[in-house]
Amino acid sequence: MRRWLALLVAATTSLVLIALLVPMALLIRAVAENGAMSRATAAAEYVAVAVGTPDLTLAVQQAGRPVTVFLPGGGTVGGQAPRSDAVLLAATGRSVTAAAPGGREVLTSAQTPEGTAVIRVLVPDAELTKGVREAWLALLGLGLALVVLGIVLADRLALAVTRPVDGLARVSHRLAGGDLSARAELGGPPEVRSVALALNHLAGRIDDLLAAERESVADLSHRLRTPLTGLRLDAEALRDPEERARVQSRVDALQRAVSTVITDARRRSAGRGTCDAAAVVRERVRFWSVLAEDQGREVSVSLPDAAVPVAVGAEELSACVDALLGNVFAHTPEGVPMAVRLAPHDAGVLLVVEDSGPGFDAALLERGTSGGGSTGLGLDIARRTAESSGGGLTVSTGPEGGTRVEVVLGPAGT
Template sequence: MRRWLAWLVAATTSLVLIALLVPMALLIRAVAENGAMSRATAAAESVAVAVGTPDLALAVEQVARPVTVFLPDGGTVGAAAPRSDAVRLAATGRSVTARAAGGREVLVSAQSPGGTAVIRVFVPDAELMRGVPETWAALLVLGLALVVLGIVLADRLALAVTRPVDGLARVSHRLAGGDLTARAEPGGPPEVRSVALALNHLADRIDELLAAERESVADLSHRLRTPLTGLRLDAESLRDPEEAARLQARADALERAVSTVITEARHRSAGRGSCDAAGVVRERVRFWSVLAEDQGREVSVSLPDGPLPVPVGAEELAACVDALLGNVFAHTPEGVSMAVRLEPRPAGALLSVSDTGPGFEAALLERGISGGDSTGLGLDIARRTAESSGGSLSVSTPPAGRGAHVEVLLGGP
C-alpha cells in the first residue's frame, strides 16, 4: 500500500507540475524575447532621430549592439548587413521584425530629406534566450523537489495507516495460534481504530465463551460421574459373574470415553500452551514404572539432561504419554520390554515409544479397526496432541521385525 500510494502521489504531482510549469516556461521565454526585442526597438528609434543629420554616424556608434542604417541613396552606415526583403519592405515606410541568421532583426523606417531610411538592429539568439535556461533549470529542480516532497509525505501518511493494520494482522495471527491474551493497540485513522476495538471485543468474547465452556465441562464431569458410579454398583450387585463382568467392562469403556471427551474439551478450552517435555515424560514414566515392575517389564528410558520446551500443555502431553504407555500395557503380554525416547527437534521434540510385543497387525486383528480417523489402538489422543502442536504421529515396526514403534513429533519441523 505504501508503494502504491507513493506512485499515485508521484503521478498526480507530476501531472499538476507539468500543467503548471510548461506554460510558465513558455511564458518566461516569451518575456525574455519581448524584453530583448523592446530594447532593440528602443535602440533603433534612438538612431532614427539622427537620420538626416551629421550626427548619424555618432549615434550609430553609441548603440552597444550591431546597427546598420540603409540610406535612400543605397549607402549604409554602421555594421555591414545584407539588404534583405524585410529591409526593402521597411523602406516602404513600415517598421517590421524578421528572422535572420543567428537571431532576429528589428527594422525601423525613418524619413530623411532624400527619402526613407531603414535602421536595422540585430538581436542574436543568445540575447533572446538570456536567463531562460537558468530559469528553466530552477523550475525543473523545484518540480523534482515537490515530487520528492509529495512522495515522502505520502509515505508518511501510508505508514500511519499500514503500521496499525500490520499490528492488527499480528494480533489476529496470535489469536489464531491460541494466544488469547493478545490485544490490539488502537491507532491510526478512525476506521482502523474502530477495527482494533472490534478485534479486542472479539477476543474478549472468545475468552467469555471459553470460560463458559470450561464451566460446562466441569458440570458435565460432575453430572456423568454420578450415574456411572451407580451403574458400576449395579453391575457389581449382579449374581451372574459373567454378566457382571460384561456390564463392568461396558461401564469402564463408557467411563474412559467420557473421560476422553472431557479431557479434550478442557484442552480446547485451555488453549495452546507449553511445557517442559523432559519433566512431563520423566514423571509419567516414573508413574508407569511401578506397574511395569509388577509385570516384569524392562523399561528403557532416554531423556535429555536439561529442560526441553514444547508447544503443548503439560496436561495434554501427560495424557499423550499415558495413552502411548497404556497402549503397550493393554496390547502386549506381561514381560514384554519397552523403550521411551525423547529427542530435541528444531521447533519442539520427538517422542518415541517402542515395544517387542506382537505388533500392530496382531492387535488390529484382535480388536478391529475403528471408523473415522481413529487408529483403533487408543492412539487418537497422541495423534491429536501432535497435530495440535503442528506435528504428526507415525506408527511402524522396529527394524527387528517384531513389536511396535510409535513416534510423536511435537511442534513443527
C-alpha cells in the same frame, strides 16, 4: 499499500506539475524573447532619432549592440549587413522583424531629406534565451521537490492507515493461536477503529463463551458423579465376587474415561499451556521403562540436558508420549527394541519414537482405526497435540524397517 499509494501520488503530482510547469516554461521563454526584442526595438528607435544628423555615428556606437543603418544613397553606417528582402520591405516605411543568421533582426525606418533610411538591430540567439535555461532548471528542481514532498506525505498517510491494520492482523493471529487476552488498539481512520472495536468485541464474546463452556464442564462433572456412585454401589451389592469385580472394573474404567473427557475439555477451554518437553518425555520414558524391562525391550533415549519449552501443556504432552509408546507395546512383539529422541527442529522441537518391528499399516493413521484391539485414537491424540502447538505429525518407515513417528512441537511463546 504504502507503495501503491506513493506511486499514485507520484503519478498524480507529476501530471499536475506537467500541466502547470510546461506552460510556465513556455511563458518564460516567450517573456525572455519579448524582452530582448523590446530592448532591440528601443535601440533602433534611439538610433532613428539621430538619422540625418551628424550624431548618427555616435548614436550607433552608443546603442550597445550590433546596429546597421542603411542610408538612402546606398551607403551604410555601423556594422556590415546584407540588404535582405526584409530591409527592402522596411524601406517602404514599415517596421519588420525577421530571422537572421545568429539571431533575429529588428528593422525600422526613418525619413531623411534624401529618402528613407532603415535601421537594423541584430538580436543574438544568446540574448533571446538569456536566463531561460536557469529558469527551466529551477522549475524542474521545484517540480521534483514537490513530487518528493508528495511521496513523503503519502507515505506518512499510508503508514497511519497500514500500522493499525498490521496491528489488527497481529491481534487476529494471536487470537487464532489461543491468546484470548489479545486486544486491538483503537487508532487510525474511523473505519479501521470500527474494525478494531468489532474485533475486540468478538474476542470478548469468545472469551465469554469459553467461560460458559468451562462452567458447563464443571456442571457435567457434578451431574455424572451421582449416577456413577449409584453404579458403584450396585456393583458392590452383587453377590458373585467375579461378577462384582468385573462390574466394578467397568465402573472404574467409565469413571476414568469421564474424568479424561472433562479434563480434556477444561484444558481446551483454558487455552494452550507450556511445559519442559525434555522433563515430561524423560518422566514418561522412565514410567514405560519398567514394562519394557519386563518384556526384554531395549530402550534407547536421547534427550537434551537443558530445558526445552514447548507450546503444549504437561498433561497433553504426557498423553501424547503415552499414546506413542503405548502403540509400540501394543503393535510390536515383545523384545523389539525402541528409541525415543528429542531434538531441536526448524519449526520448534522434534520428538521421534521409532521401533524395529514389522512396520505400520497406513490405515492406522485414520482416527478410530486400530490393528491391536485398542481404541485407535493414539496417533490421533498425538496429531492433535502437535497441531495445537503449531506443529504436525508424520509416520514413516524407519531405517531398520520399523515404524518411525515424528512429532513436531511448536516452541513456547508462539
